[in-house]
Amino acid sequence: MRLSGILRIVAIIFTLMTTWFFTHTYFKSAGKTIRIRGFLDFSSKITSEKHSRNKCDNSKKCEKDFFAFKITSGAANVVGPSICFEDNILMSGVKNNIGRGLNIVLVDGVTGVVKQQKYFDMFSGDINTLLEFLKEIPESSLVLVASFDDPGSKLNPEARKLLTDLGSTHAQNIGFRDSWVFLGAKGMKGKSPFEEFLKNTPDQNKYDGWPEALRIEGCIPRKII
Incomplete structure (x- = not known):
């Protein structure tokens, strides 16, 4: 047998012994071999922790009879x-x-069933379509609003009052390219705690011609009246 053949056999034997030694050492801890059941339990724990997220990826978990929103x-x-x-x-x-x-x-607001989702152009659209929509909102409905680009140019006093009646504090002030997010309700008494508003101010805007984006999140109890 040639020397090269002998060296090849020795290399194979060395590789097998090294692999056995590594496997034997890695899967032992203080003389105890890791068992399949323990490994599966550990994997299950990791999977559970990975999926323990809140609804809408919110920072807070909502209790029973509360709706999560963002x-x-x-x-x-x-x-x-x-x-x-x-x-x-x-x-x-x-x-x-x-x-x-x-x-x-x-x-x-009672069942959590989504009834409608629409957008209304407040720059060049017809304000009457928004007025009709706001007037026909059923009692005990939750109203979630997000601005985009320009939410205020077409708003008139009647529209602002209807939004104020839903619990808005800032509806009277919304103007050209302002940022606004809001959650209110039809028949709500008082002002909503879920609202953020930022005025379009040229020397303070984050973007060229627009203020920064706003975000609200939280838990809202069923049926706010």
Whole structure:
């Protein structure tokens, strides 16, 4: 047998012994071999922790009889708004159902069933379509609103009052290219705690001609009246 053949056999034997030694050492700890059941339990724990996220990826978990939501306004006229309710993205650029102006979702405040989702152009659209929509909102409905590009140019006193009656604090002030996110309810008494508003201020805007995007998230109890 040639020397090269002998060396090849020795190399194979060395590789097998090294592999056996590594495997024997790696799967032992203090003389105890890891058992399949323990490994599966560990894997199950990792999987559980990985999936223990809150609805809508919110920072807080909502208790029973509370709905989870997250509303994000548009960023300038480039990135569209997003509205999530009970872990379902109802409006977003990916779903291709958003538009310039006010993006609104109506949800039954008792059952959590989504009733409508529409957007209204507040720059060149017809304000009467928004007025009709707001006047026909059923009692005990949750109203989720996200601005995009320009939410205020077409708003008139009647529209502002209808939005104020839903619990908005800032509806009277919304203007050209302002950022606004809001959750209110038909028949709500008092002002909603879920609202953020940022004025279009040229020397303070984050974007060229627009303020930064806004976001609100939280837990809303069933039936706010």
